[in-house]
C-alpha cells in the first residue's frame with residue numbers, strides 16, 4: 001500500500017492510543033507521532049531502489065547484488081522481508097528506547113532495575129510505535145504476491161503472510177478516505193472531551209474498529225483479482241483497472257478530486 005495511507009493509518013491508531021494515556025499535550029502528540037513513524041518505517045527497505053544505492057551503500061557494504069536485485073528477492077533484508085515482521089517492530093522499538101534512555105542519562109552508570117522501571121513508565125510509547133508498525137504490515141497483506149508472496153510477518157520463520165491481490169499497490173483512495181475520516185472523527189472526540197465528559201476510550205476505539213470493518217469490506221469487494229506472482233506484463237492494465245474501480249466507488253466528482261491530489265504529491269499514491 002502507499003506510504004501516505006500507511007502514515008495516516010499509524011496516526012489513526014495513535015488517536016485511539018492517546019485515549020488510554022494520561023500524558024500531557026506534548027506526550028500525547030508524541031504518541032501519535034510515534035505511531036505514524038512506526039507505520040512508515042517498514043518501507044525503509046525501499047532504500048535499495050534509490051538510484052545511488054549501488055554506488056554509495058552497495059559498494060560501502062560490499063554487496064554482491066544490486067539494490068534492484070535485493071529489493072525484488074527473498075533475502076531476509078529484501079523488501080517485505082525482516083523489516084516487514086513483528087520481530088523487527090519489537091526490536092527497533094526496544095533498541096530505540098534503550099538508546100534514548102542511555103543518552104538521557106548522558107551515558108552515566110545505571111542499574112538494570114532503573115532501566116526496567118523506566119520502560120514500565122514509558123511503555124505506552126513503545127506500544128504506540130509497535131502498533132503503527134503492525135498496522136503497516138497488515139495493510140500490505142492484501143496487495144499482490146509479486147516476488148515475495150506476502151510479508152514475512154513472523155520472521156525468523158520463512159513463512160510469508162498475505163499476497164492476496166485483493167487491492168492494487170496504490171490508488172486505494174477509498175481506504176485513504178476512510179483512514180482520514182477516522183482521524184477526523186477521533187480528533188473531534190478528543191476536542192469535545194475537553195468540554196463534555198465522554199468516554200473517549202470507548203468512542204475512539206469504536207470509531208477505529210468501524211474504520212477497520214469498512215476498510216475490510218472495501219478490500220474484499222473490489223470484484224477483481226489483482227494477484228500475480230513474480231513480475232507481470234499487465235502492470236499498467238492493473239493500475240488502470242484499479243483506478244476504474246475507484247471511479248465507480250467514489251463517483252466522478254470525488255474521484256477526480258482524489259486524482260488531482262494524487263497527481264500533485266511526489267510519491268506513489
Ligand SMILES: [Zn+2]
Pocket residue numbers: 001042043084136140
Ligand atoms: Zn510495506
